[in-house]
């Protein structure tokens with residue numbers, strides 16, 4: 098049995114649950130991106146932070162953050178290039194509560 102991994106921290110549940118290509122004839126394959134993969138894309142490509150900083154925010158090792166990000170990028174590229182449908186769901190994650198040292202999203206502990 099694989100070793101259980103600790104949950105990856107995200108700031109918020111994503112508002113978007115998926116995308117589909119405009120050309121529905123292309124809708125041959127569905128790619129599932131986990132919520133933690135989307136968070137890595139959000140942090141690195143939108144917030145513009147480094148992979149090291151992303152690892153701290155998500156509470157994972159740097160190599161793990163890199164692997165999550167690389168996987169997310171590949172999936173994104175396949176959807177854009179091949180017109181695959183994208184679903185965003187699942188993954189081993191927890192939403193930050195303001196106590197774990199994230200918390201650049203500005204949350205404070207309840």
Ligand SMILES: [Zn+2]
Nearest residue numbers: 108193199202
């Ligand atoms: Zn946060």
